[in-house]
Amino acid sequence: MSGLRLRNGGGRPEVQAAHIKPVEQKGSDSVRNGLALSGTLHWMFDRGLISVAEDCETILVSRNKVLGEVVDRLLRPNQRLCLPRDPRDAPHPENLRWHRENVFGRVLTDEQAPWE
Numbered sequence: 001m002s003g004l005r006l007r008n009g010g011g012r013p014e015v016q017a018a019h020i021k022p023v024e025q026k027g028s029d030s031v032r033n034g035l036a037l038s039g040t041l042h043w044m045f046d047r048g049l050i051s052v053a054e055d056c057e058t059i060l061v062s063r064n065k066v067l068g069e070v071v072d073r074l075l076r077p078n079q080r081l082c083l084p085r086d087p088r089d090a091p092h093p094e095n096l097r098w099h100r101e102n103v104f105g106r107v108l109t110d111e112q113a114p115w116e
Helices: 039-046 068-074 093-102
Strands: 016-019 034-037 050-052 059-061
Touching (some): 039 050, 050 093
Antiparallel strands (some): 050 059
């Protein structure tokens, strides 16, 4: 989502594997049920602040909860996913649909936005 390829001092990628549909909700550990995200984007994805549209490429942002300047700093300018070379490794559309319908845009009740 960010397009960044960050590496730590040891040369290892600074990336987290985010489940699209959590294992607790009967999601699998398949690569097709995952996204490689930075820690901040992983947090935002898990809380429904961002998701992926039906086209499986466009990044959706809950604009009433995420400031424009946050979007500008964290997401690629075209707000499209960086997809794997092999389409068999791309996020599965059904997992992305599940996330849009069950997580994206939900009301955050117990946490304050990190920029407040």
